[in-house]
Amino acid sequence: MEDIILVEGNNVLNVGLVPIAPPGEILTPNGGGDLTQLRPEGIPHWPLVLEEDTDFVPPNGGGPWGYFVGNFVSAGFFPYAGRTDLYTFTQPLYAAQYIYEKLTVHGLFGRDVYPYGEARFVLKTHGQLHYSGVFKPVMTKVWVERTWELNPETNQIWTREEILSLQVGIWMAKRGSFGRIICDKIYIEVF
Helix, strand or coil: CEEEEEEECCEEEEEEEECECCCCEEECEEEEEEEECCECCCCCCHHHHCCCCEEEECCCCCCCCCEEEECCEECCCCCEEEEEEEEEECCCCCCCCCEECCEEEEEEEEECCCCCEEEEEEEEECCEEEECCCECCCEEEEEEEEEECCCCCCCCCECHHHHHHCEEEEEEEECCCCCCEEEEEEEEEEC
16 A cells, blocks of 8 residues: 555645555456457457467578468558557456556567568557557567556546556558568556
């Protein structure tokens, strides 16, 4: 328990002991969100980013470019301007009892040999989309994370209702080259 004073403008909203969330509660995808633009088409995408279960077969063993085998989402093989997937997530065990100091999104991204693409995490809160800064996936796979200490729509600490209704996803773009950028796994950690 910590003594916390919440202030909005010149108004004190709450004074007293407020329980702080236990460190690092993990939330995993449990459904599709409002946007499904990545590939493959015709099947739910959230199970494809639930587990780390994709392997990269490097060039020469996998042809001149290498390729991915497993369950993943991508924006396709051909160049594209930008596509987004959103996912819903499991509810935190402590959401009814705690306030959250920050939210971190983790994703396992990769690319084959040729694409010069980029990716971003996307948060949907209060009906609005908010994008992280751009990152460029590397050949094979690498973990990427971005942290939001405040809700980007309200610029306030995360509330219980915001965590429960949050959709998080991936935006990908690839210009001028063929090949794949992929996401193998995504999850949220709330603190």
